[in-house]
Amino acid sequence: MILDNLAATRAAYENMDERLSRAFDWLRSTDLATIAPDQKVVIDGDRVYAQGQSYETIDPADGRFEAHRNYIDIQIMVSGTEVMYWTPLADLPVAKTPYSYERDVVFFEEPSFAVPLTLRAGDFAVFFPSDGHKPKCRHNNTAEKVHKIVVKIAV
Numbered sequence: 001m002i003l004d005n006l007a008a009t010r011a012a013y014e015n016m017d018e019r020l021s022r023a024f025d026w027l028r029s030t031d032l033a034t035i036a037p038d039q040k041v042v043i044d045g046d047r048v049y050a051q052g053q054s055y056e057t058i059d060p061a062d063g064r065f066e067a068h069r070n071y072i073d074i075q076i077m078v079s080g081t082e083v084m085y086w087t088p089l090a091d092l093p094v095a096k097t098p099y100s101y102e103r104d105v106v107f108f109e110e111p112s113f114a115v116p117l118t119l120r121a122g123d124f125a126v127f128f129p130s131d132g133h134k135p136k137c138r139h140n141n142t143a144e145k146v147h148k149i150v151v152k153i154a155v
Contacts, residue, residue, distance in 0.1 A: 002126035076124035080146030
């Protein structure tokens with residue numbers, strides 16, 4: 001898992017993989033505010049693409065931990081503040097649902113420990129297949145409309 005701000009991206013992790021580098025190049029060169037909710041932007045076929053999202057943050061108790069097998073997520077906040085929770089995949093309890101190959105997602109029961117990550121405009125988190133994460137959570141117990149982009153990178 002990586003947590004940073006787009007204005008301060010580091011070559012050390014951008015250059016780990018050409019697809020990560022391509023995704024960060026696209027993020028820096030695109031006016032992210034113009035990406036509409038539910039809009040899909042193809043960056044490199046099905047190897048790298050972005051999806052716009054907009055929603056109101058929820059109570060953490062109503063969220064679900066998830067993980068992906070075939071894609072890395074870069075979740076970047078365009079506007080608003082959101083808390084995401086992170087825990088290693090190995091520490092997640094039994095899956096709540098079977099893995100969906102079509103959607104590349106599996107949902108888990110709540111772990112006994114998770115790290116809260118607060119993201120504001122320009123902040124991003126990178127979640128690898130070894131990372132469990134729970135997005136969409138309220139900051140300071142206040143529901144807020146957020147706009148974010150999720151870049152999916154095939155592994």
